[in-house]
Amino acid sequence: MIQIRELSHHFKLGKKDQKVILPVLKDITMEVGKGEIVSVVGKSGSGKSTLLNLISGFIRPTEGDIWIDGVQVSELSEAKFADFRLKHIGFIFQSFQLIPSMTAYQNIELPLILKGEDEKKRQEKVIRLMEKVGLGDFKDHYPSELSGGQQQRVSIARALVLEPTLILADEPTGSLDSETEAEILEIIQKLNRELGITFLIITHDEEVAQTGHRTISIKDGRVMKGGAAI
Amino acid sequence: MKLKDKYRFIRQNIKKNKARTFMTILATAMGCAFLIVLASIGYGLQQSVVKETLEDQVVTEIQVHGKEVENGFEAMTVADIEKLEKVDHVKAVTRKIQLGQLPTYTIDGYKAETMAVSTHFPSEIASGLKLAEGRLPENPNEVVVGYHFSNTLYMETDEDIYDAETGEVKEEFQFKGEVKDQTITMTVQQDEEGKVTKEIPLKIVGVLEEPGREWMLNQDVYISQEVFHQIEAFTGTAGGEIVVDPENKVTGHLETFDQVNVYAESLESVQGIVDTLDEENYATYSIVSEMKQINTLFTIAKAGLILVGTIALIIASIGIYNTMTMAVTERAPDIGIMKAIGANPKTIKQIFLLESSYIGVIGAIIGTIVAYATSVVVNIGLPLILETAFDEEMPEGLQFSAIPWSLVLIAVTICLVITILSGMRPAKRATQIDVLKAMRREI
Known part of the structure; x- marks a missing residue:
């Protein structure tokens, strides 16, 4: 599903004439197989969030290639x-x-609108998903009227609505209490089991990391262990 | 993303900042209304001038004042008339010769002094001349008279026939009967003192139709060519002029025409005939040529007024730019989320451009309605104000402001172009928003 080859990235800090180069990721090579739940763990500042942002395309790598589902995404234009x-x-x-x-319903509906789906189809999909994540009664609630766990369920439903093959999760339980954390992790495992969705979870929490089939450990911008797919 | 959904987005966004959007729409509407009202003055006055000019004249008429030669102008001759009649799309060529003196006419104790004219009746009829009553002359001593000829007749008496106040002939001395079928005596004189005179009996067989405009008078007597020649023979001068200097008098028949008019088959063929006559060095005047000049002048004036009006819209566009820039800044986190989940930069740009054009369209609609209302008020109110202020009556049918569809179309187009242009920069900025910074609320 994801192949990363010799990926390096650095940030340039400071003013134009006094730029300081700060290396974040160094020569990362790793793979995530189809249907896997892979956790990327590492301390704060280890470069795990930068890795996720590079895979997401929010930032562009300084060096190296990223392939998702057979597409070299590191070469795609911003629009593509x-x-x-x-x-x-x-x-x-x-x-x-x-x-x-936007209400919980509208937030979940947003990717479908961006894709240009018909209103009727949108309605069916959103209602079905809201029921599935246990938010059937919160259709017209705004995010400020929902608890942290409920908001994260909305976020999961929004991620699922276009039936993606890959879900990138950045500290998905970082803002939740332990009880809600367990609920969310259970949903992730269930989705993986039932729909075969690949998950790449960035976390600093060992307990969350153990939810996955495999853990990749990153330290000082380098993969320490678990880079190869099973 | 579908257009319907984009509009739903825009409506939601506008709802969030109703007051700010309303003020921006108001500024756009005012700018648009100002542009339309300002330019409508040009359109209104043009319409009034054109209407006034067209009402005074026959639109297919081309006046020919002579032929340009090396040393000046030559009067129109029979050869010229024949040439003009052969020009394509010419319906008729009328020609008139005025008698060189003012004869007197008497009828049953009433007298008149008015112009005698020799004309070619077949061409007059072909040009559209109509009789109010009677028929055309069939023999030399028959005449037709102008519609107002009877008004010039007054009783021959020693009393003071004029009203001291109005200066007109008192009613009791005015001619009351019908002039048709009456025989009048035309008296012409040979010398200035009127020692030698000649009386010619003429029968009025027809009266011409009333002129098109209320203020136009036609009191002329239309005599035959034979009678005209009789007078020329009596005075011994060309054109029947009174002999002032016997040594230098011009004898013979007058071979030229005082007034020659060419009538075109249709309004569309007037300009072609004028061009042909101009090529032949004839001095012409037609209402179409005058209209061309009037329209050119007003087109320049209207363009100037539209330009001034556009400045108001450009000022309004600063408001739109400001509103859209603030909207982008306020919505940066939302834009960041949308981009993160897969919104194409083109879609983001379109949403903001649609929002600025939405403001433009609503502003243009309100502006057009306000402009129409203002136009009505101006057309009713301004003449009243001017009449009160200057104590002068405005011409009937004078229109200060007119808003044709073309003006609305021009104004709406300018309004839309300006609003879209002012939304371009903020829309581009929206597409350049950094996803990570926006999601961290750092913008």
Whole structure:
């Protein structure tokens, strides 16, 4: 599903004439197989979030290639990467990233609108998904009217609505209590089991990491262990 | 993303900032209304001038004042008339010769002094001349008279026939009867003192139709060529002029025409005939040529007014730019989320451009309605104000402001172009928003 070859990335800090180069990722080579749940663990500042942002296309790598589902995404233009994200990748963020002025229903409906789906089909899909994640009674609630766990369920439903083959999750339980954390991890495992969706989970929590089939450990921008697919 | 959904997005966004959007729409509407009202003055005055000019004249008429030669102008001759009649699309060529003196006419104790004209009746009829009553002359001593000829007749008496106040002939001295079928005596004189005179009995067989405009008078007597020649023979001068200097008098028949008019088959063929006559060095005047000049002048004036009006819209566009820039800044986190989940930059740009054009369209619609209302008020109110302020009556049918569809179309197009242009930069900025910074609320 994901192949990364000799990926390096650095940030340039400071003013134009006094730029300081800060290497974040160094020569990363790793793979994620289809239908796997892979956890990427590492301490704060190890480069795991940068790795996720590079795979998502939010930033461009300094060196190396990224392939998703057979497509060399690191070479795609911004517009084409956006289309690719919409069709193939779902996102779950630590801070949920829901649009506050939209209801739970509208937030989940957003990817379908961007794809240009018909209103009737949208309605069917959104209602079905809301039921599935246990938010059937919260259709017209705004994010501010929902608990953290409920907001993350909305976020999961939004990630699932276009039936992606890959879901990238950045600290998906980072803002949740332990009880809700367990519920969310159970949903992830269930989706993987039932729908065969590949999950790449970025976390610093060992307990969350153990949910996955495999763990990739990153330290100081390098893969320490678990880079190869099973 | 479907257009319907984009509009739903825009409506949601506008709802969030109703007051700010309303003020921006208001500024756009005012700019659009200002543009339309300003240019409508040009359109209105043009319409009034054109209407006034066309009402005074026959649109297919081309006046020919002579032929340009090396040393000046030559009067129109029979040869010229024959040449003009052969020009394509010419319906008729009328020609008139005025008698060189003002004869007197008497009828049953009433007298008149008015112009005698020799004309070619077949061409007059072909040009559209109509009689109010009677028929055309069939023999030399028969005449037709202008519609107002009877008004010039007054009773021959020693009393003061004029009204001291109005200066007109008192009613009791005016001619009351019918002039048709009456025999009048035309008196012409040979010398200035009127020592030698000649009386010619003429029978009025027809009266011409009333002129098109209320203020136009036709009091002329239309005599035959034979009578005209009789007078020329009596005075011994060309054109029947009174002999002032017997040594230098011009004898014989007058071979030229005082007034020659060419009538075109249709309005469309007028310009072609004028061009042909101009090539032949004839001095012409036609209402179409005048219209061309009037229209050119007004087109320049209207373009200037539209340009001034556009400045108001450009000022309004600063408001749109500001509104859209603020909208992009406020919505940066939402844009970031949309981009993260897969919104194409083109879609983001289209949403913001649609929002600015939405403001433009609503502004243009309100502006057009306001402009129409203002136009009505101006057309009713301004003449009243001017009449009160200057104590002068405005011409009937004067229109200060007119808004044709073409003006609305021009204004709406300018309004839309300006609003879209002012939304371009903010829309582009929206596409350049950094996803990570936006999601971290750093913008």
